[in-house]
Amino acid sequence: MRRGRSRYQREAIKVSEAQARIHPYVRAGQTETISLHESHGRYLAEDIYANEHLPHFRRSGMDGFAIRSEDTQGASREQPVLLEVQETVPCGSVPNLPVTSGKATRIMTGAAVPDGADAVIMIEMTTSIEKDGKNYIAISREIEAGQNILPIGDEVTKGTLLLQKGQKINPGVAALLATFGYAKVKVYQQPKVAIFATGSELLDVDEALVPGRIRNSNGHMLAHLLLSAGAKPILHTKLPDNVKQAKKAIIRAFDEADLVISTGGVSVGDYDILVDIFEQWDGQMLFNKVAMRPGSPTTVGVYRDQFLFSLSGNPGACFVGFELFVRPTLWGMQGKSNLELPTFTATLLEDFSKPSPFERYVRGVTSYQDGKVYVKPAGVEKSSVTLTIKDADCLIIIPSGGRGASAGDLVKAISLKE
Structure with a gap:
């Protein structure tokens, strides 16, 4: 198996720089x-x-009566104005009669206001009266023009x-x-994304467990993350531990997919075949190490204007890598202009004393109390832990250094809610 200098000598770049290297290659896809x-x-x-x-017609904002405001001039409790009710206009119907002096039209919310009327008086502000076989309303206050009418536009x-x-x-x-x-x-169009998992230890989800092996959870997690990002996942079988065969499978996938994701095989172990593929292929590697925890070996390249994202095989790191790099790319491929991840500031509820030479992205949960926003880790923070992924609604950013962060500190977080 080939060994290149990039396997051991990698340039760790910041997350922001990694994202900046990706963005120039992001292109909106076809339309339908x-x-x-x-x-x-x-x-x-x-x-x-x-x-x-x-609205495209004058619309009543209330249940009431369409009237001419000038007819209510001088109206008072002592001397109410009587208006004859000439018709009823339910919502969806068109008035048959204009409102003229001394007349009113019963009207419902959302109905078309008849010509001649310049106000709608609420039904609660009127008293119904029957006189000489005719129906009237008594109004005991002056009504301003335009009241309770939504004009055209x-x-x-x-x-x-x-x-x-x-x-x-x-x-x-x-x-x-x-x-x-x-x-x-x-x-x-929804981007089609091919998913490959690497590792001889992986079992299919329907296979029985055997000593030393685990089921391929990352492939299915990525498929659901892709669906949530508007993409169409194509879940492949695992890549063989053979560089030539694995490279052939990945290159072939570019014919059916707009983007390819692999998970696992990007570290520096003897069986981390993605490192060798990136050394041998005809594409361009944008970066092969990010100054972050988890997921520092995350590697991204471009092959004939198509992306290959190689994410960590650890579930937590794979999840973080997807949110930081793959999701914004998929946004851009679907025409979204702003590819910035949504961030917010919150108060940390618990100490996080785990030091790191790199910035750490902790799976977290958000809560609200007394008008303030709080975050805390979703559980045990290890890149190999799967359980906390299901509860995470944010990524808490812990600065690099030996101190970590303490309860009560203000921290920046990336929202995973859409």
Whole structure:
């Protein structure tokens, strides 16, 4: 097996520098047009403009009566104004009659305000009276023009930019698209991502345990992380412990996938074959060590404009590497313009005294009390531990050095919530 200088002599770069080396190679993918009801979680591939006013008719903001405000001039408890109720307009219907002097129209919230009316008085502010077989309302106060009426274009005027290209479609975005009749939407295609796990110790998930071997949990974790990031995972069988065969499998995967992820085999052990593949392939290696814990051997390269992310085989390190490097890349491939990870400042609830020469990214949980944000480790902080991944909603950033951090310290954290 070939040995190169890069196996043992690696340049450790900061996380921010590693991310900066990735970003120039991130490209938005192809687009497609799909139905609105299939678009949840996808990213818009075009700007969306209002194609009409909202509302496009004068709309009542209350259940009440559409009236002319001038008819209420001088109204008081001692001398109320009587207006004849001429019709009722439910929501979704169109008024048949304009409101003229001395008339009122019963109207529901959201219904079209009839011509001639310039105010809607709440039903609670009126008294119903029947007189000579006709229905009237008594109003005992003056009403201002425009009250409880939403004018045309009050919320949005035609031609307004509603949503920018790269916006993720969530329930609120879907409601807006539906409001303006966008039954079909142009979105970026979901990146297809091939997943490989390395290691002769790995068993398939349905195989029985045997001494010295473990099941391939990273492959399935990555598949679910990819789904959460809007990608389509292609889960492959494990890579053989043969550099030539493994390299061939990875290169072949670029024909079916937009991006390839491997997990394991990136350290400096005798069987860490990804190191040899990066030394032998025709692609460009962007970096092969990051000044972080866990996951410092994380290696990223580009092969014919496609990424190969080689993440640690330890579950915790694999998880952190995905969140720091793969997820932002997938955002960019789906047209998202801002690839910055969402960060926040919080108070550390527990001491974290584990020293590290590198910045540490601790799987954490967030809580709120008395208007303040708190974080604490999700459990035992070891890169080999899987259990804490399920509870983590943030990555707590512990500065490098021998002290760690103490309870009560303000720390920076990366939110894993979307």
